[in-house]
Amino acid sequence: MADSIEHPLSPQDCLVALMIAVSASDENIRTAELLKIQSAVSILPIFRDYDGDRIQKMSRLIFDLFDQEDGLDALFGLLRENLPERLNETAYALACDVAAADGSLAETELRLLEEIRYELDIDRLHAAAIERGARARHLRA
Numbered sequence: 075m076a077d078s079i080e081h082p083l084s085p086q087d088c089l090v091a092l093m094i095a096v097s098a099s100d101e102n103i104r105t106a107e108l109l110k111i112q113s114a115v116s117i118l119p120i121f122r123d124y125d126g127d128r129i130q131k132m133s134r135l136i137f138d139l140f141d142q143e144d145g146l147d148a149l150f151g152l153l154r155e156n157l158p159e160r161l162n163e164t165a166y167a168l169a170c171d172v173a174a175a176d177g178s179l180a181e182t183e184l185r186l187l188e189e190i191r192y193e194l195d196i197d198r199l200h201a202a203a204i205e206r207g208a209r210a211r212h213l214r215a
Contacts, residue, residue, distance in 0.1 A: 086124040088157040090115065090132045092165050092190065095149055096172045098136055100180035110175035114168055120161070146186075150193045162194040166201065170208035177214055 083091070093114065097107040115121045115129060139145035157165060169190050173183045191201050 083152055083156040085157055085161055086121055087132055088153050089165055089168055090129055091136055093168050093172045094133050094136045096169045096186055099186040100182045104176040106176040107172050110172050166194055166196050167204045170205055174208040174212040
């Protein structure tokens with residue numbers, strides 16, 4: 075689990091881990107979701123100096139956590155310890171983008187987003203705006 079990571083999680087690791095967690099939450103990781111994660115890491119300024127090879131390590135961490143009964147609580151604990159509060163809305167926006175990437179939201183994804191909102195203390199109005207933006211960006215013709 076966390077022992078397989080050589081150093082503490084960076085804020086960027088936390089963002090990647092959360093995106094992977096959203097993708098894995100419905101037990102069906104879709105290509106569109108993986109492309110969304112890769113795209114975010116490739117183009118967003120927050121990931122400018124991020125080592126893309128760490129995506130694989132974060133994936134293993136999430137899969138290890140999700141194999142445990144209290145894995146989601148452990149993930150939120152890691153986020154509390156390593157994600158600066160100023161990035162909470164960024165984290166939620168990235169999570170929403172991954173959830174919306176395949177054009178549908180499974181019940182498990184919706185529940186996880188709700189828990190993320192709570193854990194990251196995202197204001198309801200801000201959450202609604204973030205969700206609306208994700209929906210608009212991923213709308214299909």
